[in-house]
Structures are given as structure tokens and as C-alpha cells.
Amino acid sequence: MASLLALVALVASMFMAFTVGANSNSAPIAPAVGANALSTLRGALLVGIVAGLGAISQGGSISETIGHGLVTGVTITPLAAAATLLTAATLITIGNSRGYPIPSAFTVTGAAVGAGVALGGGFAVGTYLNILGFWFAIPIVEGVLAYALARVLIGDRVPDHVTVPVLAGGVGYALAMIRLSVLPAPQGARATVAGVVARHLPAGVVPTTALGVAGAIAVVLAGAMYWQLRRDVTTGIHRLLVGLALAVLFTSGGSQVGLATGPLEPVFESALxxxxxxxxxxxxxxxxVGGWVRSPRLIQAVAREYASLGPKRSIAAFIPAFLTAQAAIMFGYPISFNKVMISSIIGAGLVGGAADTGGVSVTKTGYTVAAWVGSMVGGAVLSFGLYRLLAAIPGLQ
Structure with a gap:
């Protein structure tokens, strides 16, 4: 029976991963689609490929938190994992079908806590406070940063051939320094692209440190962007926009896959x-698969209904989202990429004074905030009830 429950939990995890791919990983590509730098179908194709690669490369820390850090005193069983994942995936699918992106992190976190408490576990209050603090900071920090970046990019005080290369170089530096679990690294060393390159450079080659390599990558990217802008400003900005979209998509996969795999991690360790x-x-x-099958509708919803962004404001939305998600991965905090992207989109969308300005839908945003709160509370209650119901069936324990 334990093996059968483990199989059911695995199927539920795949269902949840499919739902996350269709729901949460659609939002990062939306600003590029809204700015007409990508078509919706091409964006959906990239959602699947790039987010899937990010899931494998960066998904471990958040999976660990979901699987082990949300309740105390118990180990999640296959039955509890199945109750968590089925509850969360069903709620997200309902929201997805209605055109309202439901925050996966809120839903899965609530469902995991509900099932864990029903199993007999205690509340991990310290973890909750850290996660809630991070969640509350997201809209403030991202909104302010996106607004400031949009003001700089849209304004004419600093020319594009200065601001855009600096931003490209900064993002390149960050990408070179992010931790990737698939890269080899000595004991205690950071598994980063810059670190791997630095360790394989011949002796005496400059730079030989990870920081130096990351700096060199940043300079090269900034120089390439400057050269492209000198040739064609519009093409250069669109290429940066697509590059940022890919970086954010990669990060979204790493931050979201743990929501699907986390509840199953204890099962993999113990039963399998x-x-x-x-x-x-x-x-x-x-x-x-979820990104390929279901994301076009959500891409359109976020790109067109929350705010109408041009290329520069889209860049301003991407950068805070990228930095926020990478910080969440570093700390192991589950986050909703819908919330991350929408916070940035609203911040950048509030900047006016340009031909490509647009409005922020207050009604749509209000419904989304209500969905954020309701999904977490509802997920906890329903998961608690579902576990108790399944546990009462003879032979399922």
C-alpha cells in the first residue's frame, strides 16, 4: 500500500508541475510579449524549455523547504504529499481556467501546512515569519525598484547607450554568480559559472577568481550591448528584453519546481x-509540458490586462523580478512568480509620459490580491480536510 500511495503522490506531483508550468511560469514572458518583442506562441515555447532547465539547475533549495521546513515533528507521508499536491493543483487549475493567475507558492505552502498539521505535525513559526516577511517585502521593494528603473529608462536625462549596457552588464554579472546544482564544485565552493571558469583558467591568467570572471563577463556583455545600440537602438533594446525574459524564465523554473517536488521529497528519500x-x-x-500546453492564455492575461508595457518599462519590470527570485532561491523561500511579476509590472506600469504608456487594471489587480489570500487559507483548510478524509479510509494509512 505504501508503494501505491507513493505512486499516487508522484502522479500528483507531475500534475502539480504541469499546473505550475501552465500558470506561474507564464508570467515572466508576458512583458516581452506585451512589448511585441516576442509572439505569444514563441513565448509559450520558451516558457517550457527554459523554465524546465531552470527547474533542474536551481530547484533544490525551495524543494527542501517545502518538503521538510513547514511543519515540525513529523515526516511527510505519501498520503500527506498526495493530499497537499492534489489540493494545490486543483485550486490553481481552477484559477487558471478562469483567467486569474493563482499564486502557486501561497497555495502549496498553505496546503503543505494543512496536510502536515493533519498528520500530527507542529507549526514551524520561525520559518513562517521569515517567508511572510519576504512575501510582504516583494511588492514594496519590486514596485519601487521597477518604478525607478522605468523612470530612468523612459526619461531623457541619461542616454540609452549608457543605461542599457550598464543594466545588461549587471544582469550578466548576477547570472555568472548564481548557484547551479548541476555544476561541479569542490567541497565548500560555490557551483557557479564564474567559479567553474575561474577554476579551469591556466595559472597566471587574469582574472583567476570567480568575482573577476563575473566582472569580465559583465564588461563583455555591456560592450556588446553598447555596440548593438550604436548600430540600431530598437533592435538592441529588444534583444536585451528577450535576454532578460530568458533569464527570468530560467529563474522562475528554479523557484517554482520545488512547489511541485517539495511535498514528495521525503517520499523519495524514505520510500523510493x-x-x-x-x-x-x-x-x-x-x-x-505545462508551459507548452496551457501558458498562452495566461501570457495574454498578464501582458494585456494588468498593464500595457513598452520595451523599456518591460526591462524595468524584468530586472527586479529576476533579482527577487534569485534571492528567494538563495534563502530557500517559496515564492509566487505571479506575485513577483505582477508587482514589477505594476511598478513599471505606473510610469507615464511616453508614447507607450498604459494603465494598470485596478479591478483585475484587486481580484488577484483576493486570490492570493484566499488560495493560502483555502489550501490549508482543504488539504487538512482531504488528508483527514483519506486517512479515514481503511488501508490507506
Whole structure:
């Protein structure tokens, strides 16, 4: 019976990964689609591929938090994992079908806590406070930063051939320094692109440190962007926009796959005795398929209904979202990418004074905020009830 429940939980995890791919990983590409730098169908294709790769490369820390850090005193069983994932995926699917992006992190976190408490676990209050603090900071920090970046990019005080290369170089530096679990690294060393390159450079080659390599990458990217802007400003800005979209998509996969795989991680360790990387691969495949099948509608909803962004304001929306999600991965905090992207889109969308300005839909935003709160509370209550109901069936425990 334990093996059967583990299989049910695995199927539920794949269903959740599919739902996350269709729902949460659609939002990052929306500003590029809204700015006409990508078509909706091409954006949906990239959602699956790039987010799936990010899931495998960066999904471990948040999966660990969801699987082990939300309740105390118990180990999540296959039945509890199945109750968590089925509850969360069903709620998200309902929201997705209605055209309202439901925050996966809120839903899964609530469902995981509900099932864990029903199992007999205690509340991990310290973890909750850290996660809630991070969640509350997201709209403030992102909104302010996106607004400030949009003001600088749209204004004429600093020319594009200065601001855009600096931003491109800064993002390149950050990408070179992010931790990737698939890269080899000595004990205690950071598994980053810059670190791997630095360790394989011949002795005496400058730079030989990870920071130096990351700096060199930033300079090269900034120089390439400056050269492109000198040739054609519009093409250069669109290329940066697409590049940022890919970076954010990669990050979204890493931050979201743990919502699907986290509840199943204890099951993999105890019942199946398999390493976590296999679980992340399965989650990445589920995200890829979900992104290809269901994301076009959500891309349109976020791109057109929350705010109408031009290329520069889209860049201003992407950068805070990228930095926020990478910080969440570093700390192991589950986040909703819908919330991350919408916060940035609203911040950038509030800037006026240009031909490509647009409005922010207050009604749509209000419905979304209500969905954020309701999904977490509802997920906890429904998951608690579902676990108790399933546990009462003879032979399922």
C-alpha cells in the first residue's frame, strides 16, 4: 500500500508541475510579449524549455523547504504529499481556467501546512515569519525598484547607450554568480559559472577568481550591448528584453519546481531511496509540458490586462523580478512568480509620459490580491480536510 500511495503522490506531483508550468511560469514572458518583442506562441515555447532547465539547475533549495521546513515533528507521508499536491493543483487549475493567475507558492505552502498539521505535525513559526516577511517585502521593494528603473529608462536625462549596457552588464554579472546544482564544485565552493571558469583558467591568467570572471563577463556583455545600440537602438533594446525574459524564465523554473517536488521529497528519500535530482528532472519535464500546453492564455492575461508595457518599462519590470527570485532561491523561500511579476509590472506600469504608456487594471489587480489570500487559507483548510478524509479510509494509512 505504501508503494501505491507513493505512486499516487508522484502522479500528483507531475500534475502539480504541469499546473505550475501552465500558470506561474507564464508570467515572466508576458512583458516581452506585451512589448511585441516576442509572439505569444514563441513565448509559450520558451516558457517550457527554459523554465524546465531552470527547474533542474536551481530547484533544490525551495524543494527542501517545502518538503521538510513547514511543519515540525513529523515526516511527510505519501498520503500527506498526495493530499497537499492534489489540493494545490486543483485550486490553481481552477484559477487558471478562469483567467486569474493563482499564486502557486501561497497555495502549496498553505496546503503543505494543512496536510502536515493533519498528520500530527507542529507549526514551524520561525520559518513562517521569515517567508511572510519576504512575501510582504516583494511588492514594496519590486514596485519601487521597477518604478525607478522605468523612470530612468523612459526619461531623457541619461542616454540609452549608457543605461542599457550598464543594466545588461549587471544582469550578466548576477547570472555568472548564481548557484547551479548541476555544476561541479569542490567541497565548500560555490557551483557557479564564474567559479567553474575561474577554476579551469591556466595559472597566471587574469582574472583567476570567480568575482573577476563575473566582472569580465559583465564588461563583455555591456560592450556588446553598447555596440548593438550604436548600430540600431530598437533592435538592441529588444534583444536585451528577450535576454532578460530568458533569464527570468530560467529563474522562475528554479523557484517554482520545488512547489511541485517539495511535498514528495521525503517520499523519495524514505520510500523510493532515490536522489533528489531525479525528482527535479521529473518536475522540470512537467513544467515543460505545462508551459507548452496551457501558458498562452495566461501570457495574454498578464501582458494585456494588468498593464500595457513598452520595451523599456518591460526591462524595468524584468530586472527586479529576476533579482527577487534569485534571492528567494538563495534563502530557500517559496515564492509566487505571479506575485513577483505582477508587482514589477505594476511598478513599471505606473510610469507615464511616453508614447507607450498604459494603465494598470485596478479591478483585475484587486481580484488577484483576493486570490492570493484566499488560495493560502483555502489550501490549508482543504488539504487538512482531504488528508483527514483519506486517512479515514481503511488501508490507506
Amino acid at each position: 531511496d532515490l536522489p533528489a535530482i531525479y525528482l527535479l528532472v521529473l518536475g522540470g519535464v512537467g513544467i515543460l
